[in-house]
Amino acid sequence: MAAPTLHRDIEGFRGEVLRPGDAGYDDARRIFNGMVDRSPAVIARCTGTDDVVAAVRHAVAAGMPLAVHGGGHGVVGHAVCEGGLMLDLRPMNRVEVRVSDRTVSCGGGTNWGQFDAATQEHGLAVTGGRVPSTGVAGLTLGSGSGWLERKLGFTCDSLLAAEVVTAAGEVVTAGTDGDEELLWGLRGGGGNFGVVTRLDFRAHPVEPLLHAGLLLYPHEAAAEVIGHFRDFMAGAPDEVGGAATLITAPAAPFVPEAARGRPAVGMVVLYVGDPDEGARVLRPLVEFGPPAVAMVQPMPYSALQRLLEAGNPPGLRNWWTADFLTGLPDELVDVLAEHTARVPSPTTQVAIIAGGGAPARVPDEATALGTRTAPWNVHFLSIWADADDDERNIAWTRALSAAAKPWATGGAYLNFIGDEGHDRVRAAFGPEKYARLVALKDRYDPDNVFCLNQNVPPSRSVATGR
Ligand SMILES: Cc1cc2nc3c(=O)[nH]c(=O)nc-3n(C[C@H](O)[C@H](O)[C@H](O)COP(=O)(O)OP(=O)(O)OC[C@H]3O[C@@H](n4cnc5c(N)ncnc54)[C@H](O)[C@@H]3O)c2cc1C
Incomplete structure (x- = not known):
C-alpha cells in the first residue's frame, strides 16, 4: 500500500492528501452511516483556512464534485462524494475559550466531545449535540438541537460570527464585523454558502x-x-x-x-x-x-x-x-x-x-x-x-x-431527515425565508459548487438543473 503523499497538484495545500490505496484512505472516507460507501478521488485533510482556500479553488478549477466533511454524521452522507474532492476538516479542531467575555471559537472540523471538554473546563457550555462525535459545524448550520436548548436556545442562537471560504475561494466573515445576512443564513440554512472554517459562539454558564x-x-x-x-x-x-x-x-x-x-x-x-x-x-x-x-x-x-x-x-x-x-x-x-x-x-x-x-x-x-x-x-x-x-x-x-x-x-x-427532495427542503424554510436563502446563494455560490447538502439551489441552477 502506498504511503500518503503531499498533493503537489493542489497549489498552496499544506495538509495531507489521500488517494485510493493510500494508508488511512479507507478510514478517512468512512462516515457514521455505514450505508454510505463512496470513494472520493482525493481526500484533502485541511490544516487551516489557507488549505481550504487552496482545495476549494482546485476543485472548482478542475470541475470536481466537492464534499465537505465536518464530523461525518450527516445521515445522507453528503460528507463524502464518489470521485471528486472530499475536504476533510477534522484536523481543524482547535477550541479557544475566552472566559473574560464568555465567548468560544472553534475550527470547522471540531466535534462536540472536543468542544464540551474545552468549555466545561471553565463551567461554560453552548447547546450541543447529544453524541460527542457529531460535528459542531454541521449541527450548528442545521440549527442545532441539544439537551440545553430549552434554557439556552438552539445552537445557532448562540452563533455570533463565522469565517467562511466561499466558492470563489475568498475568505469572508459572517456577523456584525462582516456580512450579517450571511450569519442569518448560516443559522439554520446549512452548508450552502461555503466552507465554515471558524465558528464563534456566546458561551453560557452551566453548573459542573x-x-x-x-x-x-x-x-x-x-x-x-x-x-x-x-x-x-x-x-x-x-x-x-x-x-x-x-x-x-x-x-x-x-x-x-x-x-x-x-x-x-x-x-x-x-x-x-x-x-x-x-x-x-x-x-x-x-x-x-x-x-x-x-x-x-x-x-x-x-x-x-x-x-x-x-x-x-x-x-x-x-x-x-x-x-x-x-x-x-x-x-x-x-x-x-x-x-x-x-x-x-x-x-x-x-x-x-x-x-x-x-x-x-x-x-x-x-x-x-x-x-x-x-x-x-x-x-x-x-x-x-x-x-x-x-x-x-x-x-x-x-x-x-x-x-x-x-x-x-x-x-x-x-x-x-434523509434525502427527501427539494420540496421538503423548501417547506422546511417556508417561502419567505427560502427566497432570502436563494438570494444569499446567488451571491455566494451562483454555480452551486456546494450542492452536497440539504440544497438551496441558486436561481441560475434551478434553470440549468445542476
Ligand atoms: C449519532 C448522531 C447524533 C446526532 N445528534 C444530534 C443532536 O443532538 N442534535 C442535532 O441537531 N443534530 C444531531 N445529529 C444530526 C447532525 O447534527 C447532522 O447530521 C449534522 O449535519 C452533522 O454534522 P457533521 O459535521 O457531523 O456531519 P457531516 O456529515 O460532516 O456534515 C453534514 C453536512 O454539513 C455541512 N458541513 C459540515 N461541516 C461544515 C463546515 N465546516 N462548513 C460548511 N459546511 C459544513 C455540509 O453540508 C455537510 O454535507 C446527530 C447525528 C448523529 C449521526
Whole structure:
C-alpha cells in the first residue's frame, strides 16, 4: 500500500492528501452511516483556512464534485462524494475559550466531545449535540438541537460570527464585523454558502453538576409514560429539558435481566441549574413508576453529553426521518406505541423532543431556521446492522412516519431527515425565508459548487438543473 503523499497538484495545500490505496484512505472516507460507501478521488485533510482556500479553488478549477466533511454524521452522507474532492476538516479542531467575555471559537472540523471538554473546563457550555462525535459545524448550520436548548436556545442562537471560504475561494466573515445576512443564513440554512472554517459562539454558564439522567419502563407502559411526560412538560420551566424515547432496552448491567433486549419506553430528563432544585423539580417524573431503570442523579454535564454514546456506535446502517408536531395527543402516542412494539431492529430509536422554552422566544425572523415554536420534534432513527435487512427497516420507518403525518406541522428539522427532495427542503424554510436563502446563494455560490447538502439551489441552477 502506498504511503500518503503531499498533493503537489493542489497549489498552496499544506495538509495531507489521500488517494485510493493510500494508508488511512479507507478510514478517512468512512462516515457514521455505514450505508454510505463512496470513494472520493482525493481526500484533502485541511490544516487551516489557507488549505481550504487552496482545495476549494482546485476543485472548482478542475470541475470536481466537492464534499465537505465536518464530523461525518450527516445521515445522507453528503460528507463524502464518489470521485471528486472530499475536504476533510477534522484536523481543524482547535477550541479557544475566552472566559473574560464568555465567548468560544472553534475550527470547522471540531466535534462536540472536543468542544464540551474545552468549555466545561471553565463551567461554560453552548447547546450541543447529544453524541460527542457529531460535528459542531454541521449541527450548528442545521440549527442545532441539544439537551440545553430549552434554557439556552438552539445552537445557532448562540452563533455570533463565522469565517467562511466561499466558492470563489475568498475568505469572508459572517456577523456584525462582516456580512450579517450571511450569519442569518448560516443559522439554520446549512452548508450552502461555503466552507465554515471558524465558528464563534456566546458561551453560557452551566453548573459542573446537573440533576439529569435516564428512566426506563417496559414498553407496555408507553402510553402512560409518554402522556405523563407530555403533561409534565406543558408546565415545566425552561430549566427542564429532555425527551421521551421508544427504544429496545440494552443488554447492559444497569438494566434488569428481564427487561434486556425488550422494547421499552424511556425518558431522558435534565434540569439546567442547581442540582438540589433540579431534584425537587424533576421529582414528579422520577417518582412516576415504577421504572425498570432509574438513573437520575447529579452528574457532570459532560457525562450527560455521553449518555447516548454507547447506543449510537458508528458504522451501523441508518435511515432517518423526522417531523415537527402540532401536539402529542393520546391518539398519536398510541400510533407510536403500536408501531414500536414491533420494531424490526433493537438499535432503532424514536425520540420525542420537548419544544418550547428559549428557542420559541427568539423572533422567527432572526434566523434562517424554519420552525421554532412546535411543541414537539419527533425523530424516527432507524438503525440496524445487516444490508439484507435494509428493505424491512426502511419500510417500517416509512410506515411509522406516514402514520404520524396527520400531526406533523409540515416543517422539517433538516439535521434529522434523509434525502427527501427539494420540496421538503423548501417547506422546511417556508417561502419567505427560502427566497432570502436563494438570494444569499446567488451571491455566494451562483454555480452551486456546494450542492452536497440539504440544497438551496441558486436561481441560475434551478434553470440549468445542476
Ligand atoms: C449519532 C448522531 C447524533 C446526532 N445528534 C444530534 C443532536 O443532538 N442534535 C442535532 O441537531 N443534530 C444531531 N445529529 C444530526 C447532525 O447534527 C447532522 O447530521 C449534522 O449535519 C452533522 O454534522 P457533521 O459535521 O457531523 O456531519 P457531516 O456529515 O460532516 O456534515 C453534514 C453536512 O454539513 C455541512 N458541513 C459540515 N461541516 C461544515 C463546515 N465546516 N462548513 C460548511 N459546511 C459544513 C455540509 O453540508 C455537510 O454535507 C446527530 C447525528 C448523529 C449521526
